[in-house]
Amino acid sequence: MKAIVTVLGKDRKGIIAEVCLLLASYDNNILDISQTVMQDFFTMTMLVDTSDCTVSFDELSCSLNKKGEAMGLNIRIQREDLFSAMHRI
Amino acid sequence: MLNHSDIISTIEMIDRQHLDVRTITMGINLLDCAGENIDKVADKIYDKICKKAQNLVKTGQDIETEFGIPIVNKRISVTPISLVGAVCDADRFVPLAVALDKAADACGVNFIGGFSALVHGGLTISDCKLISSIPEALAATNLVCSSVNVGSTRSGIDMDAVKMMGEVIKKTADLSDMGCAKLVVFANAVEDNPFMAGAFHGVGQHESQINVGVSGPGVVYSAIKNHPELPFDELAETIKKTAFKITRVGQMVAMEAAKRLDMPLGIVDLSLAPTPAKGDSVARILEAMGLETCGTHGTTAALAILNDAVKKGGSFASSHVGGLSGAFIPVSEDEGMIAAANKGTLTLDKLEAMTCVCSVGLDMIAVPDDTPASTISAIIADEAAIGMINNKTTAVRIIPAKNAKCGDMIDFGGLLGTAPVMPVHKESSEVFINRGGRIPAPIHSLKN
Incomplete structure (x- = not known):
């Protein structure tokens, strides 16, 4: 299953590294990354293949949320279908 | 990959503009x-x-x-x-x-x-x-x-x-x-309405089925609020595009729920359903179109534009559109409606006019405790006549508020919100209501 990870919040060092480490630790494959920084506001979107993920989607989602809280960022994962439905015909 | 800004716009709709699937x-x-x-x-x-x-x-x-x-x-x-x-x-x-x-x-x-x-x-x-x-x-x-x-x-x-x-x-x-x-x-009640309080499972439907009601007044409001310069055709186009996106989410959720629950997908209801939360109001959309307060002159036209554009955008996004599919105007459940009613700009008579062009009718309206039953029946008769003649669903959900007078606030809690008690006409309708019998069905030609 493909999912989108979004990271929003104040820019700091090591955001991408920490999120990638967490995803890799559960055997997820990152397919694409896009990021922007406007003034100090950081936004990143990642396309992730969760087919081999070693934990449930719910657990992965909770881990990312907790990581976000610890880093002072908003991190979430959602199935890619939501965005495809809205933005592609 | 999907466009980065598209993804972020969806996140903003969920986080800041109250995008949700209502039911x-x-x-x-x-x-x-x-x-x-x-x-x-x-x-x-x-x-x-x-x-x-x-x-x-x-x-x-x-x-x-x-x-x-x-x-x-x-x-x-x-x-x-x-x-x-x-x-x-x-x-x-x-x-x-x-x-x-x-x-x-x-x-x-x-x-x-x-x-x-x-x-x-x-x-x-x-x-x-x-x-x-x-x-x-x-x-x-x-x-x-x-x-x-x-x-x-x-x-x-x-x-x-x-x-x-x-x-x-x-x-x-x-x-x-x-x-x-x-x-x-x-x-003109519909058999597949997913919204309460009027939902029932009609005899023409499946053994069991999944119906989904979308929402998203806040998303429509955000799309038009900063564009007072747009002519009406472009305004309608913006609303259509937004309604399309909102409804695609509803369609996706409906298909997923039907698959997981192993039952057929009935319909997706396109209605813009407000909540009492700030930024999730149908009234504020009408005001964003250029009206000082919802209920003033122009409100019926603004609601007609909104309702039609929502249907056009939404019907392209869903394979089975049904239910009520329009814009709801429940007074107590809409922060902007509550404010407009409190100000005295939004009256029962104006709400009745608005129900000619939007989905459903006089919804979540509190009236004084001493309103006679015959007056409530007459309000129902007026709404039913609008529905009957215009071949549309209309409804009345009216609450005689205990020990309350005009202007008092009644709190229903949660999504049902807060309603100001609105005045009704004092003149009696009793003789009219006591006639009984049936108002004949209207002629279907000679439409004017």
């Missing part, structure tokens, strides 16, 4: 629960609902987690109980309402709709039993919603039923504080 409603046929002994019928109703809907809430929550889109309500609609209870050896159907309530509670849903009767062409014995049971049924239950269809374009309006409903609403208000918020009187 997943499971429709369940209860005709096979019919029988003579009312207690046995009640048991069958409870068992069937619990069996069919046991995974509804969990499935909704799973979809919320995986897609990251809030699904605010999980609900059940059932076959109109006047049909299910028709052969029961009882004078009143309150035990069947209690069975619905217990089943809804056991399944963990927010509401269950279908304590209903369809009397647009006339009243059966069973319809009379159901209607006379409504006040007690709504007082004895927490989650049961009731509706009565008193008119249709093809049948006319049953004015005996209209008279009865004025009295039933008064009695319901006497017996419980919240009862009238769960009671709707319709003309």
Whole structure:
């Protein structure tokens, strides 16, 4: 299953590294990354293949949320279908 | 990969603009629960609902987690109980309402709709039993919603039923504080409506099915709020595009829920349903179009543009559009409507005019305690006439507020919101309502 990870919040060092480490630790494959920084506001979107993920989607989602809280960022994962439905015909 | 800014715009819609799926409603046929002994019928109703809907809430929550889109309500609609209870050896159907309530509670849903009767062409014995049971049924239950269809374009309006409903609403208000918020009187009611309080599972539907109601006034508001310069055709185009995106989410959730619950997808209802939260208001959309306050001159035109554009955008996004599909204008459930009514700009008469061009009708309106039953019946008759003549669904959900006078605020709590008590005309409609009989169905040609 493909999912989108979004990271929003104040820019700091090591955001991408920490999120990638967490995803890799559960055997997820990152397919694409896009990021922007406007003034100090950081936004990143990642396309992730969760087919081999070693934990449930719910657990992965909770881990990312907790990581976000610890880093002072908003991190979430959602199935890619939501965005495809809205933005592609 | 998807466009980065598209992804971020979706996140903003969810986080800041209240984008959600308002309800997943499971429709369940209860005709096979019919029988003579009312207690046995009640048991069958409870068992069937619990069996069919046991995974509804969990499935909704799973979809919320995986897609990251809030699904605010999980609900059940059932076959109109006047049909299910028709052969029961009882004078009143309150035990069947209690069975619905217990089943809804056991399944963990927010509401269950279908304590209903369809009397647009006339009243059966069973319809009379159901209607006379409504006040007690709504007082004895927490989650049961009731509706009565008193008119249709093809049948006319049953004015005996209209008279009865004025009295039933008064009695319901006497017996419980919240009862009238769960009671709707319709003309041209639809069989697949997922929204409460008017949802029921029509006899023309599947054994069980999934209906979904989308939402998103906040998203539409955000799309147009900073564009006072747009001419109307471009304004309508912006609303259409936004409604398309909102409805695609509803369609996706509906398909996913139907697949996981192993039942057919019924319909997606395109209605823009507001909430009392700031930034989730239909009234504020109308104001963003350039009106100082909702209810002023131009409001009906603005609502007509909104409603039509929502339908056009939404119908392209969904494979099965149904239900009510338009813009709701429930006063207590819409922060902007509440403000406009408090200011005195939005009146009952203007709301009635607005219901000519939007989905449903006079919704969640509090009126003074001393409003006569005949006046409430006359309000119902006016709305039903608009529905009948214009071939559209109209409804009245009106709450005589206990010990309250005009201007007092009534708090219903949660999504039902807060309503200011609105004045009604003092002049009597009693002689008109006492005539009884049926208003004939209108002619279908010579339209003007």
